[in-house]
Amino acid sequence: MKKIKVRLGERSYDVLIGRGLIGDCGRIIKRLRIGTDAVVITNPRVAALYKKSIEKALKRDGFTVRFELVPDSEKAKSLSTARSILNRLSRYDVNKRIFIIALGGGVVGDLAGFVASVYRRGTPYVQIPTTLLAQVDSSIGGKVAVDLSVAKNMVGSFYQPRVVISDVSAIKTLSLRQIRNGLAEIIKYGVIKDSALFKYVESNYAKILKLDMGSIEYVVFKSVGIKAGIIARDELDRRRVRAILNYGHTMGHAIEAASGYSGRYDHGEAVALGMRVAGRVARGLGLIKRSDAVKIETLIGKVGLPVAIKGIAAPKIYAAHLHDKKFTRGRNRFILAVNIGNVRIIDGVADSAVRNALRSCIDN
Ligand SMILES: NC(=O)c1ccc[n+]([C@@H]2O[C@H](COP(=O)([O-])OP(=O)(O)OC[C@H]3O[C@@H](n4cnc5c(N)ncnc54)[C@H](O)[C@@H]3O)[C@@H](O)[C@H]2O)c1
Ligand SMILES: [Zn+2]
Numbered sequence: 001m002k003k004i005k006v007r008l009g010e011r012s013y014d015v016l017i018g019r020g021l022i023g024d025c026g027r028i029i030k031r032l033r034i035g036t037d038a039v040v041i042t043n044p045r046v047a048a049l050y051k052k053s054i055e056k057a058l059k060r061d062g063f064t065v066r067f068e069l070v071p072d073s074e075k076a077k078s079l080s081t082a083r084s085i086l087n088r089l090s091r092y093d094v095n096k097r098i099f100i101i102a103l104g105g106g107v108v109g110d111l112a113g114f115v116a117s118v119y120r121r122g123t124p125y126v127q128i129p130t131t132l133l134a135q136v137d138s139s140i141g142g143k144v145a146v147d148l149s150v151a152k153n154m155v156g157s158f159y160q161p162r163v164v165i166s167d168v169s170a171i172k173t174l175s176l177r178q179i180r181n182g183l184a185e186i187i188k189y190g191v192i193k194d195s196a197l198f199k200y201v202e203s204n205y206a207k208i209l210k211l212d213m214g215s216i217e218y219v220v221f222k223s224v225g226i227k228a229g230i231i232a233r234d235e236l237d238r239r240r241v242r243a244i245l246n247y248g249h250t251m252g253h254a255i256e257a258a259s260g261y262s263g264r265y266d267h268g269e270a271v272a273l274g275m276r277v278a279g280r281v282a283r284g285l286g287l288i289k290r291s292d293a294v295k296i297e298t299l300i301g302k303v304g305l306p307v308a309i310k311g312i313a314a315p316k317i318y319a320a321h322l323h324d325k326k327f328t329r330g331r332n333r334f335i336l337a338v339n340i341g342n343v344r345i346i347d348g349v350a351d352s353a354v355r356n357a358l359r360s361c362i363d364n
Helices: 021-030 044-060 079-092 106-121 132-138 168-173 176-193 195-209 213-233 242-246 249-258 267-284 290-302 314-321 351-360
Strands: 002-006 013-018 037-042 064-069 098-104 125-129 143-146 155-158 163-167 333-339 342-347
Touching (some): 013 213, 021 044, 021 098, 021 125, 044 064, 044 098, 044 168, 064 079, 079 106, 098 106, 106 132, 125 132, 168 213, 176 213, 176 290, 176 333, 176 342, 213 242, 242 333, 242 342, 249 267, 290 333, 314 351
Parallel strands (some): 013 163, 037 064, 125 163
Antiparallel strands (some): 333 342
């Protein structure tokens, strides 16, 4: 098992990465002394796979266990789902010391973290991420939220978990599409901070796609280390440090929004397309060498992520990008690679540069 500490003073916590950790979660959580009564928030698909083993592991260490099942889709990240869980929790919570476990992908993690952040003004919670994307990204950093109809993640806060238990064996049951979604975020980490990680993925992506556990453990470990370092310097996303995690996300979010969250593109796929657009913007501004931009595009294609935007018109994506909640006073913000391993935050990229880059990535 590998361990990375997210250093946030009294809110510090460990991210544990290893194989078979779900079966050990009772012992790990017991040491934290955060309660005696576990409420596991998950969905039917993940419950079918891991309910028995997590229940056994928790009961073995003396915890009581209750499951709260939510629908399996982004729709679960809603105020109405949160409200029904909160109502049921409050009725159940008699003579108990409740803590929450988020067992699932990013959807369950964001929702369960949000519920934990508001229940009794804050209830301890544990992340047990079961998708590659959640293991490398959403389970760390404490951004918890639900969606509103106008946009995703509009109601939320920063609320850190007490521990993150990343059982890499859990991802064996994911679809190839979900593995690729996680790879998009891993490539992102390589481009923003770590050329060695980027090179590792270039040489080992075939092993990763075949679920070679050693390679997966390595890329999860490296990615978590990068994210943990960034979070420790800018927990609340105020110091222009955490912003670099949004590389590929400016247009990625716009692509997701313009497709009406229809499922045409998953989050990781949209981020891959967003990285491509960002590369074209950076090329247009002369920030990055052609060879580096090509390397990024090539790797995205090799792992099987989409390389051209299909079925959504450029003006629709352009319009959606204007609503980015990170933009201030009408100025857009792009995270642009200057080479592999380094990015710059650029505010106020000219409209024409954005439109040209976007158009060059559309294939209708
Ligand atoms: N909080 C953050 O910092 C942050 C960062 C990135 C993404 N997110 C959020 O994360 C969400 C996307 O997360 P995701 O990509 O994990 O999607 P997801 O949670 O929808 O999971 C993808 C699918 O995989 C299934 N699944 C989960 N674990 C499985 C397993 N072990 N085996 C088989 N199937 C499994 C899920 O039931 C679901 O159908 C979005 O809502 C996004 O906004 C949050
Ligand atoms: Zn992302």
